[in-house]
Amino acid sequence: MSEIKKHDTPMVDQLKSGPWPSFVDDIYSYGEKHKKQCAFDLMGQLELSYKHKETHWKHGGIVGVFGYGGGVIGRYSDQQEKFPSIWAFHTIRVHHPAGKWYHTAALRKLCDMWDHRGSGFVNFHGSTGDMVLLGTTTEQLEPVFFDLTHQFHWDLGGSGSNLRSPACCMGKSRCEWALFDTQEIDYELTMHFQDELHRPAFPYKFKFKFSGCPLDCVAAIARADLSFIGTWIDEIQIDQEAVKAYVNGELKPNAGAFSDRDWGPFDIKKEVIDLCPTKCMHWDEKEQKLYINNKDCVRCMHCIAVMPKALKPGKDRGVSILIGAKSVILEGAQLSTLLIPFMRLEPPYDDVKELVYKIWDYWMEVGKNRERVGELIQRIGLNRFIVDVMGMKPIPQHVRIPRNDPYIFWREEEVPGGWKRDIKEFRKRHPA
Amino acid sequence: MADEKVIEKLKELWTKYEEIDGKFDEEMDPVFKEPYYPGVAEKLFNPDKPMENRITDIGPPYFRQFLPPIIKKNYGKWVSHEIIQPGVLKYESETGDVIYVVRCGTPRLETTDYIREICDIADKYCDGYVRWTTRNNIEFHVDSEEKLKALIEDLKNRKHPNGSYKFPIGGTGASVSNIVHTQGWIHCHTPAIDASGVVKSIMDELFEYFGSHKLPAKTRLALACCLNMCGAVHCSDIAIVGIHRKPPMVEDDRIQHVCEIPLAIAACPLGAIKPATVEIDGQKKKTVRVNAERCMFCGNCYTMCPAMPIADGEGDGIAIVVGGKVTNRISPPKFSRVVIPFIPNEPPRWPTAVKWIKHILEVYSQHANKYERVGDWIERIGWEKFFELTDIPFTEKSIDDYRLAYTTYRTSTHFKFTKHIEIK
Numbered sequence: 001m002s003e004i005k006k007h008d009t010p011m012v013d014q015l016k017s018g019p020w021p022s023f024v025d026d027i028y029s030y031g032e033k034h035k036k037q038c039a040f041d042l043m044g045q046l047e048l049s050y051k052h053k054e055t056h057w058k059h060g061g062i063v064g065v066f067g068y069g070g071g072v073i074g075r076y077s078d079q080q081e082k083f084p085s086i087w088a089f090h091t092i093r094v095h096h097p098a099g100k101w102y103h104t105a106a107l108r109k110l111c112d113m114w115d116h117r118g119s120g121f122v123n124f125h126g127s128t129g130d131m132v133l134l135g136t137t138t139e140q141l142e143p144v145f146f147d148l149t150h151q152f153h154w155d156l157g158g159s160g161s162n163l164r165s166p167a168c169c170m171g172k173s174r175c176e177w178a179l180f181d182t183q184e185i186d187y188e189l190t191m192h193f194q195d196e197l198h199r200p201a202f203p204y205k206f207k208f209k210f211s212g213c214p215l216d217c218v219a220a221i222a223r224a225d226l227s228f229i230g231t232w233i234d235e236i237q238i239d240q241e242a243v244k245a246y247v248n249g250e251l252k253p254n255a256g257a258f259s260d261r262d263w264g265p266f267d268i269k270k271e272v273i274d275l276c277p278t279k280c281m282h283w284d285e286k287e288q289k290l291y292i293n294n295k296d297c298v299r300c301m302h303c304i305a306v307m308p309k310a311l312k313p314g315k316d317r318g319v320s321i322l323i324g325a326k327s328v329i330l331e332g333a334q335l336s337t338l339l340i341p342f343m344r345l346e347p348p349y350d351d352v353k354e355l356v357y358k359i360w361d362y363w364m365e366v367g368k369n370r371e372r373v374g375e376l377i378q379r380i381g382l383n384r385f386i387v388d389v390m391g392m393k394p395i396p397q398h399v400r401i402p403r404n405d406p407y408i409f410w411r412e413e414e415v416p417g418g419w420k421r422d423i424k425e426f427r428k429r430h431p432a
Numbered sequence: 433m434a435d436e437k438v439i440e441k442l443k444e445l446w447t448k449y450e451e452i453d454g455k456f457d458e459e460m461d462p463v464f465k466e467p468y469y470p471g472v473a474e475k476l477f478n479p480d481k482p483m484e485n486r487i488t489d490i491g492p493p494y495f496r497q498f499l500p501p502i503i504k505k506n507y508g509k510w511v512s513h514e515i516i517q518p519g520v521l522k523y524e525s526e527t528g529d530v531i532y533v534v535r536c537g538t539p540r541l542e543t544t545d546y547i548r549e550i551c552d553i554a555d556k557y558c559d560g561y562v563r564w565t566t567r568n569n570i571e572f573h574v575d576s577e578e579k580l581k582a583l584i585e586d587l588k589n590r591k592h593p594n595g596s597y598k599f600p601i602g603g604t605g606a607s608v609s610n611i612v613h614t615q616g617w618i619h620c621h622t623p624a625i626d627a628s629g630v631v632k633s634i635m636d637e638l639f640e641y642f643g644s645h646k647l648p649a650k651t652r653l654a655l656a657c658c659l660n661m662c663g664a665v666h667c668s669d670i671a672i673v674g675i676h677r678k679p680p681m682v683e684d685d686r687i688q689h690v691c692e693i694p695l696a697i698a699a700c701p702l703g704a705i706k707p708a709t710v711e712i713d714g715q716k717k718k719t720v721r722v723n724a725e726r727c728m729f730c731g732n733c734y735t736m737c738p739a740m741p742i743a744d745g746e747g748d749g750i751a752i753v754v755g756g757k758v759t760n761r762i763s764p765p766k767f768s769r770v771v772i773p774f775i776p777n778e779p780p781r782w783p784t785a786v787k788w789i790k791h792i793l794e795v796y797s798q799h800a801n802k803y804e805r806v807g808d809w810i811e812r813i814g815w816e817k818f819f820e821l822t823d824i825p826f827t828e829k830s831i832d833d834y835r836l837a838y839t840t841y842r843t844s845t846h847f848k849f850t851k852h853i854e855i856k
Contacts, residue, residue, distance in 0.1 A: 011780040016594035018636030023539040025592035030543035049617035050779035053745035057621040059738030066482040095492035104551035104560040105464040111544035112468035120544045127662040143473035149487035172508035194489035214760035222667040256515040257605030260646040302762045327661035330701045332835045
């Protein structure tokens with residue numbers, strides 16, 4: 001092995017101090033231990049970026065594995081003479097298991113593979129959810145893929161204009177508020193849509209995210225083209241004895257989330273009743289009893305989160321499905337829009353698959369290059385999307401407020417006699 | 433083992449996988465019991481026959497094989513949880529089972545040796561099982577208070593050579609949890625700012641808020657190193673986004689060879705890019721011209737076309753956005769809003785950005801009610817009050833002029849008298 005070449009990195013070195021875990025210490029320690037030049041070159045290039053205040057990675061680079069259109073992102077240094085060991089430093093997205101649980105047997109083996117085939121640097125995890133292996137050469141891409149599939153039975157994630165790796169919260173594995181099996185549907189849809197995940201045929205990216213309840217721990221409503229958020233249709237379950245225990249200070253509000261500050265004794269009126277967005281709750285001081293008008297409840301989870309041992313979501317559970325979230329590029333950020341208020345889910349989720357195909361068929365036909373489905377809905381109008389594309393009945397739940405202008409695109413068939421009129425007949429009644 | 437033997441063994445394991453369609457549940461896929469064989473891929477992959485031995489479309493491993501037995505047993509049966517101290521949770525199941533969870537921050541960008549250390553800890557205390565959260569925290573699970581004590585003690589003592597904690601405990605309840613962030617200069621080709629360095633600088637300064645529950649509500653920070661926003665900046669309590677301030681340059685001699693010019697033109701949301709022809713060394717070349725007056729520096733053209741570089745050391749920097757959230761709790765989800773339009777890049781520690789973020793957090797902490805997220809607090813007191821309390825100078829840059837800008841104007845006489853109103 002040739003001699004390791006180290007670079008002076010005085011600015012980067014300043015990130016070794018302080019209490020938060022230092023990635024610089026980690027990378028340098030790794031480089032020293034494994035005698036890996038890329039650790040020193042990567043830090044050297046970062047130092048140069050700190051000096052120039054600009055990135056030193058070239059634009060893109062089309063690389064991949066045979067038969068797939070995603071999962072690998074090409075990356076080349078623009079300082080290849082200074083930092084030869086990172087001249088090609090491609091990213092590989094490895095599809096995370098639903099809920100991000102692992103066993104060390106799999107993780108250790110992955111580490112061994114990545115030490116051998118790549119830089120040894122990773123992201124756990126990328127923003128979409130994949131494990132990200134940072135930094136290898138083009139020649140290593142097929143061997144990495146063959147290693148992953150043959151020695152791990154593990155596949156790449158999505159990138160480019162295709163279905164991205166779906167993501168979900170920990171769901172039923174550890175959360176009492178999981179209103180549907182987020183991990184199971186994540187896995188089922190991931191497997192069902194493997195072709196769409198690996199072979200880009202879409203106008204742009206498409207994301208599924210599954211959150212077990214309206215607290216939305218995977219940011220489905222902000223980040224997914226199709227957002228699945230658990231909800232219920234019946235009544236919040238109340239344990240009146242436990243409510244009293246909160247009121248009497250025997251149980252810690254919000255499971256102890258406010259423990260390091262003196263907010264005074266728990267006040268159910270101030271902290272629960274008055275903060276309910278629809279004011280659908282009542283605490284009867286005399287009876288020491290909590291009443292909820294469930295018909296007015298919008299299931300925001302606040303009361304349940306404040307008194308988790310006393311209140312539980314209802315028993316008749318399903319999902320709300322929302323569509324079209326994305327960040328600012330291009331037409332501005334969008335949150336997902338309510339499409340289906342309530343759907344009960346049953347494996348193998350055929351009704352969800354049918355819904356997905358319906359959306360994709362239309363988007364693939366009329367979507368412009370790099371137009372997310374949320375932007376397409378803006379372009380054609382939510383009303384047309386709901387009625388003409390989805391064939392659904394429009395309901396007040398689809399909007400926050402009705403339109404304020406009467407500029408309605410009436411359809412010809414809605415108007416008696418249609419749009420063909422005779423100007424001569426008109427002038428007989430109304431001389432010019 | 434000879435490579436041929438290994439390949440035979442792997443084929444056996446693949447047959448096993450196929451028999452149950454990869455749905456390993458009670459037992460983990462035995463393929464993980466095999467060591468990593470470094471030389472086998474070269475034997476299996478034949479560049480002349482790329483489809484030979486190729487396995488595709490198998491997805492990730494079935495998640496249930498990685499669930500600890502106690503988690504599998506109580507799947508869907510958990511009844512309640514309690515945060516017994518910052519970063520430490522206790523879950524109770526209807527079966528009577530109890531599990532303790534210790535949550536630790538990570539830098540997200542890490543080495544295989546760091547992952548191996550996580551494995552050492554998981555093997556020692558958690559029978560080899562470990563989980564990551566959506567905010568890049570790790571969670572270790574133990575089933576007794578004794579193990580919990582030993583685990584916490586162990587985690588506290590693990591430090592990097594220069595003293596930073598490897599596994600700081602926290603990120604629960606009314607804390608600042610780990611910062612969701614992007615690649616920055618370490619590995620991205622379109623960033624306006626670094627990511628890992630900025631995050632390290634912020635978290636060093638906010639460290640006490642990661643491991644405590646003293647804020648009015650949970651506070652979610654995020655960082656995106658450009659407007660592509662791979663981090664969920666647009667719906668975070670306090671967030672950083674990298675922005676450009678100089679229009680793209682056009683490489684006339686290169687553009688027609690490396691870009692599809694119509695795509696570059698279509699990439700501009702404001703129609704600021706027009707086709708053009710230039711003469712270089714007597715040769716006509718197709719290129720584009722940018723109407724700088726119309727450019728809002730989104731960088732989408734550079735994403736589509738490498739011959740239109742936009743990054744610039746002096747032009748680029750940080751915008752700070754506040755008041756967004758994802759949860760439906762109490763109020764609907766909302767977007768973050770731009771309050772500081774520009775702070776220059778100041779590597780390696782970004783002191784100005786760090787100072788403002790800490791300041792905004794502490795003003796919020798001082799004034800907000802219990803349960804009030806940053807955005808809910810600001811909506812209650814009014815944005816004019818927010819600018820007054822934080823002393824952030826209000827500029828025209830915080831007045832929207834893009835799509836739907838009108839919905840952000842004040843169309844009422846409801847306002848508060850703050851220092852901003854000058855009365856003659």
